[in-house]
Amino acid sequence: MNDKFNEECAVIGVIGDAEAANYCYLGLYAMQHRGQEGAGIVSTDGHGMYAHRNMGLVSDVFNTESIARLPGTSAVGHTRYATFGTKDWQNLQPLVANFADNSFAIAHNGNLVNAPELRADLEKSGAIFSATSDTEVVLHLIARATTEDTIVKKVAAALGNVRGAYSLVTMTYNRLIAIRDPSGVRPLMLGKVKDGYIVASETCAFDLIGADFIREIEPGEILEITSDGQMNSSCLLQKADPAFCIFEFVYFSRPDSIIQGKNVYTVRRALGTELAKEHPAEADLVIPVPDSGTPSAIGYAHESGLPLELGLIRNHYVGRTFIEPKQTIRDFGVRVKLNANSDVFRDKRVVVVDDSIVRGTTCRKLVKMFRAAGAKEIHFRISSPPTTGSCYYGVDTPSRDELIAANHSVEEVKEYIGADSLGYLSVDGMYRAVKGAQSNYCDACFSGNYRLGTPVSTEMKTGNLHLNQPGKPSR
Numbered sequence: 083m084n085d086k087f088n089e090e091c092a093v094i095g096v097i098g099d100a101e102a103a104n105y106c107y108l109g110l111y112a113m114q115h116r117g118q119e120g121a122g123i124v125s126t127d128g129h130g131m132y133a134h135r136n137m138g139l140v141s142d143v144f145n146t147e148s149i150a151r152l153p154g155t156s157a158v159g160h161t162r163y164a165t166f167g168t169k170d171w172q173n174l175q176p177l178v179a180n181f182a183d184n185s186f187a188i189a190h191n192g193n194l195v196n197a198p199e200l201r202a203d204l205e206k207s208g209a210i211f212s213a214t215s216d217t218e219v220v221l222h223l224i225a226r227a228t229t230e231d232t233i234v235k236k237v238a239a240a241l242g243n244v245r246g247a248y249s250l251v252t253m254t255y256n257r258l259i260a261i262r263d264p265s266g267v268r269p270l271m272l273g274k275v276k277d278g279y280i281v282a283s284e285t286c287a288f289d290l291i292g293a294d295f296i297r298e299i300e301p302g303e304i305l306e307i308t309s310d311g312q313m314n315s316s317c318l319l320q321k322a323d324p325a326f327c328i329f330e331f332v333y334f335s336r337p338d339s340i341i342q343g344k345n346v347y348t349v350r351r352a353l354g355t356e357l358a359k360e361h362p363a364e365a366d367l368v369i370p371v372p373d374s375g376t377p378s379a380i381g382y383a384h385e386s387g388l389p390l391e392l393g394l395i396r397n398h399y400v401g402r403t404f405i406e407p408k409q410t411i412r413d414f415g416v417r418v419k420l421n422a423n424s425d426v427f428r429d430k431r432v433v434v435v436d437d438s439i440v441r442g443t444t445c446r447k448l449v450k451m452f453r454a455a456g457a458k459e460i461h462f463r464i465s466s467p468p469t470t471g472s473c474y475y476g477v478d479t480p481s482r483d484e485l486i487a488a489n490h491s492v493e494e495v496k497e498y499i500g501a502d503s504l505g506y507l508s509v510d511g512m513y514r515a516v517k518g519a520q521s522n523y524c525d526a527c528f529s530g531n532y533r534l535g536t537p538v539s540t541e542m543k544t545g546n547l548h549l550n551q552p553g554k555p556s557r
């Protein structure tokens with residue numbers, strides 16, 4: 083069972099352009115991979131805020147009519163990956179709150195490590211919560227920063243109390259404020275649209291819209307953009323060492339995005355190159371596990387001199403299998419999503435490349451499929467180190483006891499998945515490919531080094547009711 087409240091998300095915000103809501107919609111569409119459970123956009127025309135949120139894919143949630151009901155020249159948007167199939171629509175974002183003299187919308191990517199404690203304190207002093215998301219905690223903290231005279235100072239005061247990962251896009255009637263936590267765990271990018279500015283989790287959102295990428299929002303930066311185009315950057319948050327999530331490079335971000343000036347595809351290809359150097363194999367072919375293993379498989383094939391073949395065909399109309407709640411459904415999901423192209427495998431020794439092994443379900447299923455398709459030998463290669471730790475900073479990984487590499491040696495994982503050999507990229511190899519120093523990254527899922535700390539309590543209590551399961555009494 084998943085015992086965490088965690089989310090993978092995309093955030094976006096536009097200010098100063100009559101197409102604000104439309105741009106948010108398109109940007110969310112481009113960033114759908116960051117969260118498929120629900121989506122929302124809130125817009126403002128300077129007098130009121132208008133919201134549309136629902137469960138489902140961006141294309142299901144919005145249509146021409148719903149976007150037309152989001153007027154104004156500013157908007158913020160969010161896609162969300164809720165935990166384990168629960169229909170927790172209460173947690174859909176952006177959240178909106180009305181303060182004394184303004185309204186405030188907020189969209190959050192990341193996870194706050196101390197949200198449950200902050201929430202318990204707020205509840206003791208009378209705060210009422212409508213959902214379980216940690217973002218609502220931030221909203222309350224901002225509302226209570228009454229001694230601060232500007233919204234930026236209120237935001238800074240509120241965030242002074244929180245620990246964890248946050249890339250936030252917030253909006254008032256006349257301002258957009260983009261904030262990145264002091265370690266810069268999650269990405270957040272600034273761009274220029276026709277008449278205004280845009281911020282988004284990934285640059286692939288800018289490409290679809292035709293926005294120009296300006297720069298990354300810096301770790302610890304609070305960037306305020308007014309509706310008349312004034313920009314004001316401040317560093318009011320406490321300084322911290324950088325800890326950008328290495329998994330964004332390994333799996334999470336889209337390969338055509340630019341992060342830290344690096345094209346994600348190029349980095350993944352280099353991960354494959356390093357993998358081939360560390361774990362060569364006597365084989366006939368290299369086969370990618372699409373789409374997550376494709377760039378690294380290309381790098382592996384190039385480095386090893388082995389031909390790359392499309393041995394697995396992906397059905398693009400099936401959602402990711404990862405968050406399905408039951409093992410039986412997950413197994414089914416792998417079969418539905420990926421099918422072996424038998425001709426490629428017959429009597430061949432194959433190297434199969436994927437980006438990571440989580441529970442081992444996918445590889446085990448694939449190995450069986452490849453043997454049935456006639457493969458002579460199967461050499462599994464993984465373009466990241468063994469996943470041994472859960473993420474508390476915004477990537478939805480299962481609890482540690484479900485991570486196969488946390489509890490088994492590489493040899494045991496190899497036996498479990500049924501491959502002839504198994505090789506993971508080393509931590510050093512990963513940083514060679516990223517061309518970065520380990521000290522600048524968070525790699526807790528591979529190293530167990532939780533640089534922003536771990537939660538004391540992982541569960542967000544909601545009085546008598548566990549909101550993720552409406553109607554059920556709390557445990």
Ligand code: AMP
Nearest residue numbers: 374404437438439440441442443444478
């Ligand atoms: P598993 O079958 O549990 O070992 O999952 C492995 C597959 O999940 C690999 O193909 C990965 O690309 C993919 N994967 C790894 N991390 C995540 C994640 N956080 N969300 C969705 N899929 C993931």
